[in-house]
Amino acid sequence: MSAFPLRKVPPVSLLQNSLSEKNFGLTEAEFEQLADSLAQGDQRLFERVFLTHYKDCLNYLVRKDGLPYAEAYDLTMDTLLLFRDLIIAGKIRYGNLRYLFTRMARQAHLRGKKKNDHLTGMTNSCLEFPELTQEEFDLLGRAFKSLGKECQRLLRAHYYFRRSLKDIAIEEDRAPATVRKQKSRCVATLRRYFHHIS
Secondary structure (H helix, E strand, C coil): CCCCCCCCCCCHHHHHHHHHHCCCCCCHHHHHHHHHHHHCCCCHHHHHHHHHHHHHHHHHHHHHHCCCHHHHHHHHHHHHHHHHHHHHCCCCCCCCHHHHHHHHHHHHHHHHHHHHHHHHHHHHHCCCCCCCCHHHHHHHHHHHHHCCHHHHHHHHHHHHCCCCHHHHHHHCCCCHHHHHHHHHHHHHHHHHHHHHHC
16 A cells, blocks of 8 residues: 555546636636637627626625725726726736736735825825825825925825935935925925815
8 A cells, every 4th residue: 555645636527617617617718719709899708707706806805905895896897897908908818817807906906005105194294184084085196196296206205205304315415404395395285285176
């Protein structure tokens, strides 16, 4: 008797079923055929992805990332449209499409979160709000984008990357007092833009 027990190898049909489940219930040949048809305007693949994975992805984002339903819904719908465009462009290959779709939605969430993170450090210190609502936070993002590039760079370095004004001044070969005044003007402009659009 062998010291190592023999592993039972699942039948080919079980492996195919498992792979099919990871790909919206499609075999590779079916996926390729529907992907080609999608480029010609046939929406069956798009509908298949929507019907088999939309709710799973949305629920995963709510459960795993703690997203509100409305935000998870928007991310899932945006991912669905992007996924469709990538299939048409031939940039998505058969493999584990369910995982890829969900990962794309999560990456979109993380990118959006990271994009807004540079504003978080500024809310209490510059705008003197104890806590912003999501709507106010979105307005702050719009106000920040209205700033000139120099102000954006300086405020991001100081508040988001937690760099001292003195260090910034040394790196840029400028007087610390000049950098301090510029930061004050940038904050005042940001506050003004924020109050103007809110």
